[in-house]
Each structure stands twice: as C-alpha cells, then as structure tokens.
Amino acid sequence: MEHMSLLERVVRGVLIVLIVLFFLFPIFWIFLMSFQTNEDILRIPPSLFFTPTLSNYSALITGKLVSTAGTLDIAFMKNLWNSVLLSTVSVVIALILGVPAAYAFARFKFRLGEDIAFTLLSFRFAPPLLVLLPLSLYFQQLGLTDTYIGLIWVYQLIALPLILWIVRGYFEDLSPDIEYAYRVAGHSWWRTFTRIAIPLAGPGIAAAGLLAFIFCWNNFVFALILASADKQPVTVGALAFVTASGIQYGQIAAAIVLSVTPTLALALYAQRYLVEGLSLGAVKG
Amino acid sequence: MANLEIRSVSKEFKTGKVLDRISLAADNGEIVAVFGPSGSGKTVLLRLIAGVEQPDEGSIFLGGRDVTDQEPETRGVGMAFQNFALFPHMSAFDNVASALTAQNVPRDVIRAKVGKVAALLKIEHVLQHAPRELSNGQKQRTALARALVAEPKILLLDDPLRNVDAKLRYEMRLELPSLLKASGSTVLYVTQDYKEAMALGDRIAVLSDRDFAQVARPAEVYGSPATINVARLFGDPTINLMPVEPLASRTGPKIKIGGAELSLPAGYAHMAGKACVLGLRAENIVVADTPSPESLPVEVVAVTPLNERTLLLLRTDDGREILASEAGTNEAPRRHGPAFARFHAEAVLLFDPASGRRIDLQAA
Numbered sequence: 144m145e146h147m148s149l150l151e152r153v154v155r156g157v158l159i160v161l162i163v164l165f166f167l168f169p170i171f172w173i174f175l176m177s178f179q180t181n182e183d184i185l186r187i188p189p190s191l192f193f194t195p196t197l198s199n200y201s202a203l204i205t206g207k208l209v210s211t212a213g214t215l216d217i218a219f220m221k222n223l224w225n226s227v228l229l230s231t232v233s234v235v236i237a238l239i240l241g242v243p244a245a246y247a248f249a250r251f252k253f254r255l256g257e258d259i260a261f262t263l264l265s266f267r268f269a270p271p272l273l274v275l276l277p278l279s280l281y282f283q284q285l286g287l288t289d290t291y292i293g294l295i296w297v298y299q300l301i302a303l304p305l306i307l308w309i310v311r312g313y314f315e316d317l318s319p320d321i322e323y324a325y326r327v328a329g330h331s332w333w334r335t336f337t338r339i340a341i342p343l344a345g346p347g348i349a350a351a352g353l354l355a356f357i358f359c360w361n362n363f364v365f366a367l368i369l370a371s372a373d374k375q376p377v378t379v380g381a382l383a384f385v386t387a388s389g390i391q392y393g394q395i396a397a398a399i400v401l402s403v404t405p406t407l408a409l410a411l412y413a414q415r416y417l418v419e420g421l422s423l424g425a426v427k428g
Numbered sequence: 429m430a431n432l433e434i435r436s437v438s439k440e441f442k443t444g445k446v447l448d449r450i451s452l453a454a455d456n457g458e459i460v461a462v463f464g465p466s467g468s469g470k471t472v473l474l475r476l477i478a479g480v481e482q483p484d485e486g487s488i489f490l491g492g493r494d495v496t497d498q499e500p501e502t503r504g505v506g507m508a509f510q511n512f513a514l515f516p517h518m519s520a521f522d523n524v525a526s527a528l529t530a531q532n533v534p535r536d537v538i539r540a541k542v543g544k545v546a547a548l549l550k551i552e553h554v555l556q557h558a559p560r561e562l563s564n565g566q567k568q569r570t571a572l573a574r575a576l577v578a579e580p581k582i583l584l585l586d587d588p589l590r591n592v593d594a595k596l597r598y599e600m601r602l603e604l605p606s607l608l609k610a611s612g613s614t615v616l617y618v619t620q621d622y623k624e625a626m627a628l629g630d631r632i633a634v635l636s637d638r639d640f641a642q643v644a645r646p647a648e649v650y651g652s653p654a655t656i657n658v659a660r661l662f663g664d665p666t667i668n669l670m671p672v673e674p675l676a677s678r679t680g681p682k683i684k685i686g687g688a689e690l691s692l693p694a695g696y697a698h699m700a701g702k703a704c705v706l707g708l709r710a711e712n713i714v715v716a717d718t719p720s721p722e723s724l725p726v727e728v729v730a731v732t733p734l735n736e737r738t739l740l741l742l743r744t745d746d747g748r749e750i751l752a753s754e755a756g757t758n759e760a761p762r763r764h765g766p767a768f769a770r771f772h773a774e775a776v777l778l779f780d781p782a783s784g785r786r787i788d789l790q791a792a
Binding site for chain 2: 339
C-alpha cells in the first residue's frame with residue numbers, strides 16, 4: 144500500500160467507491176423506501192427527504208395491511224417463519240448427509256466415485272424450471288405438494304451439492320496420517336471421524352453450511368410452484384404485496400429489509416469462514 | 429517366541445512394487461533398526477504393521493496373533509509418524525493422552541501416565557500448549573510420548589529424528605536406547621542414517637531393492653556386509669571398491685594392484701582367476717612413509733583433516749583411487765607425495781560382481 148503513488152491511490156479509491164455504490168445503493172434505497180409511504184415512494188422526482196414512518200413494518204408484523212381499498216390480511220410473519228424453518232432444516236439435513244459423503248469422496252477411492260460426485264454437482268447445473276414440471280406432477284401423486292417435507296426434500300438440490308463439494312475439498316486438505324495416528328492410538332473409525340476429521344474441517348463445514356443456508360433462503364421458484372401461501376417463504380410471500388389495488392412498494396421494501404436481515408447478520412458474523420470456504424471451493428472443487 | 433513377525437509380505441502401489449515377499453521376526457524387547465535409502469519402502473513396512481495399509485500378500489503376526497486383516501485400533505501398537513501427525517486442535521497433553529482415552533482409562537491414571545512419560549521426554553512444561561506453539565524438537569518428543577504412553581508391546585518409530593536439528597538429534601540418539609529398552613517394547617526403528625541404525629539397533633534390517641538385503645547385528649552388518657550395496661550404505665567415507673582378479677600362488681591367493689602383489693586370506697583361494705570386487709574400508713588402510721612387506725606404493729593426492737581423523741585420497745601407480753582414514757591429527761600432518769599403504773588381509777572383503785553378494789571364505 145505504501146508504495147502506491149497518489150494517483151494510484153486516488154484511482155483506487157474512486158473505483159472502490161463506484162463499485163460499492165453500484166452494489167450497495169439499491170440496498171440503501173430499499174432501506175429508505177421501507178420507511179416511506181407509497182405516496183413518498185412514487186413521488187417524481189424522488190427525494191431523500193421525507194417523514195419516516197413505521198407503518199410498513201407495523202403492517203407486516205401485525206399482518207393487517209390497511210389500504211384505500213380496505214384491510215388485507217398478509218401472512219408475512221408466517222412466511223418469515225417458513226423461511227427460517229425450511230432453510231435451517233434443509234441445511235441441517237444436508238450437513239448430516241453431505242459431510243459423511245464428502246468424507247467418503249475425499250478419502251476412499253471406489254468404483255464410480257467420481258461419477259457419483261459429479262452427478263450430485265450436476266444438479267446445480269440444471270435450470271430449476273426444467274425439473275419443476277415433472278416434479279410438481281410427482282409431488283401431487285406422492286402427496287408432497289404443499290408440505291414442509293416436500294420442500295425440504297427439493298431444497299436438498301440446492302444445499303447438498305454445495306456442502307458436498309466444499310467440505311470434500313477441506314477433507315482432502317487434511318493429512319490422512321493425522322487420522323491414522325488417532326486410529327493406531329486405539330480409536331475406532333467413527334470416533335476418528337467425529338473427533339479428528341470433523342473438528343479439523345470445521346471452518347469448511349461452517350462455510351458450506353452458511354452458503355447453503357443463504358442459497359436456500361434466497362430460493363424462489365421451488366416454493367412458488369410446489370407450495371401454497373401457507374408454506375411459502377418470504378421470497379414468495381413478498382408477491383402478496385402486488386395487490387389488486389396497486390403495488391405496495393413500502394411494504395415490499397420493509398419485507399426485503401426484514402428478510403435480508405438474518406442472512407446478512409449470519410454472513411457478517413461468519414465473513415472470514417465464508418471467504419475462505421468460497422475460495423477453497425473454487426480451487427479444490 | 430517372536431513378538432512381531434511378518435511372513436513374505438508384498439505391497440504394490442500404482443508406481444510399482446515396493447516390498448516383495450519380505451519376512452522379518454523380532455523378539456520381545458528387541459530393537460530392530462530398519463535401514464535403507466529413501467524410497468526403499470521402510471515407511472510402507474511400518475504402515476503395514478500398524479494396519480493403515482493392507483499387504484497384497486503375506487501375513488503379519490503381533491504377539492503370536494495374526495493381525496493381517498485387523499483394524500489398526502485393535503493391533504495395540506504405538507507409532508510415531510515421521511511428520512509427527514499431531515492432532516492440531518488438541519493440546520500436547522491431549523495428544524499424548526489419546527492412546528489412553530481409547531482404553532477408557534480413569535482420568536487420574538491418564539494424568540499420572542502422561543506426566544511420567546512427559547517427564548521422561550522433558551516436555552512437561554509444554555503439555556498445555558497447542559502443537560503449533562511447539563518447536564520441532566518438542567513436537568517430535570510429543571509424538572514419541574504419544575507412541576510410548578500406553579506401553580505398547582510393539583513400538584513403530586518412523587524416522588523420528590529426521591525433522592529435528594542436529595544438536596537435538598545427537599542428544600536423542602544418546603537418550604533413546606535406554607528409553608526404548610526401559611519401555612520393554614519390541615521396537616522397529618526406521619531410519620535413513622546408518623549411524624543412527626548402528627547406535628540404536630540390537631539388529632539392523634537393511635532394506636534395499638524391495639527386500640531385506642541383510643538382517644544382523646550392527647557389527648556384523650558393518651564388518652561382513654552381505655552385498656556390495658549394504659557395504660556401500662554403511663560407513664563414512666564409503667567403502668573402497670575396486671575390480672580385481674585374484675591370482676593363485678604358492679603362498680596363497682594374491683591380488684595385483686599396480687606393481688605390487690598383496691596377499692589375500694587363504695580362504696579366498698577358490699576365487700583365483702575369477703573377477704571379483706574388492707571392498708576395503710578406509711580405516712583399515714595404514715599409510716606409512718617407508719615401505720614394508722606387502723605394502724603398496726601410492727601417491728597422497730589430497731588430505732582432508734577432520735577433527736578426530738584425517739581423510740587421505742591415495743592414487744596407486746595404476747591409477748586407482750583409494751580413500752584412507754587415519755585416526756588423530758596430533759602428529760605431524762601428512763603431506764602430499766609418495767607413501768606406502770598397507771592393510772590387513774583379514775579386512776579385505778570380496779564380492780561377486782554379478783550378484784553383488786559377498787564371497788565367503790572357504791576352508792582350504
């Protein structure tokens with residue numbers, strides 16, 4: 144840093160500001176919108192000066208949307224709860240299934256091993272809409288439409304490959320001798336896995352879990368097609384603000400702020416793991 | 429009864445065969461130094477015995493029990509890995525204790541046993557540290573303590589002194605024999621350093637070309653190496669080797685080097701007229717300024733004084749180069765120029781150039 148000339152530093156600063164503006168301004172604007180009434184939002188030209196109101200948030204939290212056309216029930220808090228439930232359970236299941244699988248792919252060479260691992264990854268390549276049509280038919284047959292179990296199952300398409308491939312890279316980085324040393328000391332395979340391999344791959348598992356959580360949280364199309372309002376997460380729930388009497392921009396903005404907050408908090412908390420996990424995944428997987 | 433026995437064990441990797449039908453037996457409390465050049469399969473051998481690799485054929489017996497198909501945790505061996513393989517997320521104490529926690533030993537017994545072995549290896553003051561806070565020497569001692577703490581019947585040490593500095597290596601070389609003897613375990617000690625093998629081993633198993641070239645007491649390996657290869661691996665400077673063809677004479681077999689004829693032990697009479705390789709250790713050559721019977725006129729080409737001895741490079745009048753080693757440097761240092769070299773006929777080793785095997789003396 145200290146070797147940079149003044150010009151370089153200025154250019155660097157300007158570029159960083161531009162990038163930050165480009166990515167963060169929309170979020171900043173949404174944040175402002177969430178404290179404005181629809182009238183303030185739709186004013187032309189838009190203004191940074193307005194009388195802040197908490198009406199959007201109170202409408203979301205009480206579940207009663209009062210508009211010129213009357214009172215409308217909205218299930219936003221329910222949607223938020225659905226998001227938390229679906230994402231958390233999906234990630235927990237994906238961790239339970241994915242971490243041992245990642246270990247197996249990293250440590251043992253078996254027939255078709257690479258093919259199976261790649262097939263699991265390829266689930267991430269397929270456009271979700273492509274699989275949704277047949278999936279919705281299956282789900283109707285199986286009675287899984289509009290159930291948490293069905294959604295959590297489908298969410299494995301998002302979470303499992305991610306966890307599998309990131310955690311596998313971490314396991315491959317561990318020296319097998321460390322595990323052998325523990326086994327020679329008299330510990331079973333399972334104890335070695337839980338006491339040595341998992342703790343040492345901990346940062347990777349945490350990073351993969353967080354990423355999977357964020358991807359699950361942000362998913363829109365699976366829940367849109369496969370669940371009704373009762374089971375839908377916030378991403379789909381926000382659609383309810385597109386009402387017959389107009390689009391409730393203020394409530395949408397407040398809903399976005401509320402729904403971004405948990406993932407943002409998680410990401411900030413675990414920023415270090417996330418960057419590490421992402422870059423490792425990129426190199427190893 | 430042998431406490432450790434391997435019977436015609438083979439192991440092949442994608443890169444080729446590493447061990448080819450090798451066998452070895454070690455008694456209770458015996459220290460066998462497994463010595464060989466790097467890549468000769470020493471580590472693989474230990475890993476087969478520990479059970480972290482599976483042999484392609486052959487069987488492994490520990491304490492009379494066939495463990496070939498047993499999991500590593502049931503074999504009851506202690507092993508120190510060359511790269512230490514300490515558990516990075518555990519303190520030195522927990523590292524050492526890991527062999528005891530597996531056996532559900534009570535907490536206070538664990539503390540007592542770890543304390544005892546830590547005192548022995550002088551790592552008590554670092555027991556609460558994480559492995560990354562330890563010096564290489566402390567890591568090595570921790571790894572050794574972990575292998576020793578459960579008092580295993582079989583102790584496998586994979587070049588434990590390789591990654592420690594020279595000073596500590598010398599100290600440990602002095603301490604280890606008594607430490608290992610006190611443990612009462614059967615020890616397989618892998619090393620690439622022939623001095624370490626000679627200092628520590630009751631017997632040395634020389635691994636070369638996928639099999640044991642020789643398994644014998646250190647003095648025997650040094651004095652009567654089974655093959656040219658073994659002779660070359662032991663000794664500093666390397667043993668002098670030169671092609672010769674013994675001649676028969678009235679007074680017994682002789683060899684001709686330059687203009688001089690030198691006697692061989694009578695037991696080599698059967699080699700007359702056959703091409704051989706003569707092996708002669710540098711310290712068995714005596715260099716003098718004046719000729720004596722059976723001495724070889726040489727030219728001293730180079731003199732390298734070391735502290736406790738002087739290395740001389742000699743050239744015979746037919747152009748062969750011989751290394752000689754003289755004890756002490758207190759006397760007047762030897763100068764370049766003509767001199768006379770002598771050696772005891774008993775010190776001469778003859779090898780078969782085709783097979784590389786040492787030729788035995790035969791009764792006349």
